[in-house]
Amino acid sequence: MLKLAVQKSGRLHDDSMRLLKECGIGISNGANKLKTEASNFPLQVFFLRDDDIPQYVEDAVADIGIVGENVVYEKNKPVEIVEKLGFGACRLSIAVARGENYTSVQSLEGKRIATSYPFLTQQFLAKNKVNAEIHEISGSVEIAPGIGLADAICDLVSSGSTLLTNGLKETETILNSEAVLVRHKKFNASQQQLLDKLLFRIHAVKKAKNNKYILLNAPNEKLNEIISLLPGMKSPTVLPLADKGWSSVHSVLSEDEFWDKIERLKAAGAQGILVIPIEKMVM
The missing domain is CATH 3.40.190.10 (Periplasmic binding protein-like II)
Structure with a gap:
């Protein structure tokens, strides 16, 4: 079982618990509860003061912890940052x-x-x-x-x-x-295997948040130009519509380039553009 330390309260607590939920890990943390176990993943969670998390991880009381980079560097403990989590900036x-x-x-x-x-x-x-x-x-x-x-x-x-x-x-x-996931330096093979499984889920959640799924209608004479704007994960999906001369194009856009691409797609002749949030994205 992997032991995870998170803030018992404060600015990173809610986002940490939300991340676990989005990773499909069920956690029950009732009022004043300082320790609990996940219902569907081999994970035990400790709720601690944020300033104490690096020490608990260094001592291997907790195997991993979610804490702000500021706390990691201020406490100057020999723990390893394994993942930046994208919240708590x-x-x-x-x-x-x-x-x-x-x-x-x-x-x-x-x-x-x-x-x-x-x-x-x-x-x-x-x-x-x-x-x-x-x-x-x-x-x-x-x-x-x-x-x-x-x-x-x-x-x-x-x-x-x-x-x-x-x-x-x-x-x-x-x-x-920002919030980071840290680990101690005494990991054994079974702990690393569980951490890899957790990181796999975290990466899928983070990837989904940074991308949008889009569907649009494109006139066939403009299809090549529109496809060139949509790299997708590999390449866009193109399906013929019942209305002759038109196709439906499905793809994925990153948040960073989203609005610029949408404007260019409109200019190229795309119509009926639908944007759908992605819950998980497994590469």
């Missing part, structure tokens, strides 16, 4: 008061910086040869400059609205982060 950034004349990282020289990430903050300062005083605090970092505790902060930023509310501006990005 944020960045660890330096921010100062909006009215401050900030010109470069050298502007932090001699300043007081409040943060919950002292290791990464110190690494950043050392890399840039800046001497500053770090104040480690566990929460509400963004209020530190306003109450005179610090001149700047180093904290996680998503939309930036919290900084704006507290009269701060983002100046330097230390780390771009």
Whole structure:
């Protein structure tokens, strides 16, 4: 059985549980439950504080864990990142008061910086040869400059609205982060086999989210031009319609190129374009 550590609460918990569900793994996690087993996959789930997950994985109490990259690098434990999961995107950034004349990282020289990430903050300062005083605090970092505790902060930023509310501006990005799957370095063959099965499901779910299934009607005289715009997984599926001179074309488009391709398909003569989300995509 594989042992997985996830956040018991917080910004990654819901997305982690949703990912397991989308992978077809049934998990029952009632109120205040700290440990449970999947009903249809050899997986035991521990619900832990996010800061503790790297330590539990390093010690092989948990075999794998879902945690933010920011926590992995801050805790600096010898665990291996095996997969980026595509949710929980944020960045660890330096921010100062909006009215401050900030010109470069050298502007932090001699300043007081409040943060919950002292290791990464110190690494950043050392890399840039800046001497500053770090104040480690566990929460509400963004209020530190306003109450005179610090001149700047180093904290996680998503939309930036919290900084704006507290009269701060983002100046330097230390780390771009997202949720990752980590493992310890003492895996045996049976554990690796189970992890490979889990990764197979995760890859199918991620691939589906990054692609759309489209169906369209195409005049036959424009078919070659339209097909050239639709590579699909191998090549588009083309079926004749009852209406002579027309064909139905089925394909897959990646999210990144979706709107550009749709515009070009319309311009090439495609009609009745239907777009359908994909639940799983097995390559």
